[in-house]
Amino acid sequence: xxxxxxxxxxxxxxxxxxxxxxxxxxxxxxxxxxxxxxxxxxxxxxxxxxxxxxxxxxxxxxxxxxxxxxxxxxxxxxxxxxxxxxxxxxxxxxxxxxxxxxxxxxxxxxxxxxxxxxxxxxxxxxxxxxxxxxxxxxxxxxxxxxxxxxxxxxxxxxxxxxxxxxxxxxxxxxxxxxxxxxxxxxxx
Numbered sequence: 001x002x003x004x005x006x007x008x009x010x011x012x013x014x015x016x017x018x019x020x021x022x023x024x025x026x027x028x029x030x031x032x033x034x035x036x037x038x039x040x041x042x043x044x045x046x047x048x049x050x051x052x053x054x055x056x057x058x059x060x061x062x063x064x065x066x067x068x069x070x071x072x073x074x075x076x077x078x079x080x081x082x083x084x085x086x087x088x089x090x091x092x093x094x095x096x097x098x099x100x101x102x103x104x105x106x107x108x109x110x111x112x113x114x115x116x117x118x119x120x121x122x123x124x125x126x127x128x129x130x131x132x133x134x135x136x137x138x139x140x141x142x143x144x145x146x147x148x149x150x151x152x153x154x155x156x157x158x159x160x161x162x163x164x165x166x167x168x169x170x171x172x173x174x175x176x177x178x179x180x181x182x183x184x185x186x187x188x
């Protein structure tokens with residue numbers, strides 16, 4: 001029996017180490033990201049109206065959850081709403097368009113240049129002059145159990161109150177535009 005104890009200990013240590021590594025990898029996929037200063041000029045974002053921009057990634061489970069929320073929720077009042085969609089998912093795109101949300105398909109680098117987005121989902125509010133007035137998460141928690149906060153953030157901005165920037169949990173946006181077509185994949 002005593003010969004089995006070292007083997008049991010080795011298996012226990014190995015299993016624990018494997019579980020810690022796996023947990024670390026899973027957590028890294030949904031860490032809070034910051035946004036960076038957008039490279040685009042104010043005129044590139046300016047519409048003359050306030051705009052809520054929802055940056056979503058097709059490959060991100062958190063973005064799918066936000067998309068479902070947006071498709072099922074009433075529209076915000078007195079503001080233009082835009083979904084910047086990185087990647088392709090016809091079911092998500094269709095549900096958002098059916099909810100009367102304007103869709104703008106962009107690459108990861110384009111979303112980063114226009115809005116400073118490094119990850120998705122990301123909530124951005126742009127004032128009429130094109131200045132970004134809020135860039136952060138949709139909720140305080142990565143599981144959204146505290147509720148989606150875009151209505152609260154918009155109410156504070158409308159009343160010129162200070163707004164707490166929420167952590168932007170999600171998935172990193174791709175650094176390069178996706179290859180399109182056979183020629184792009186083959187590098188021709």
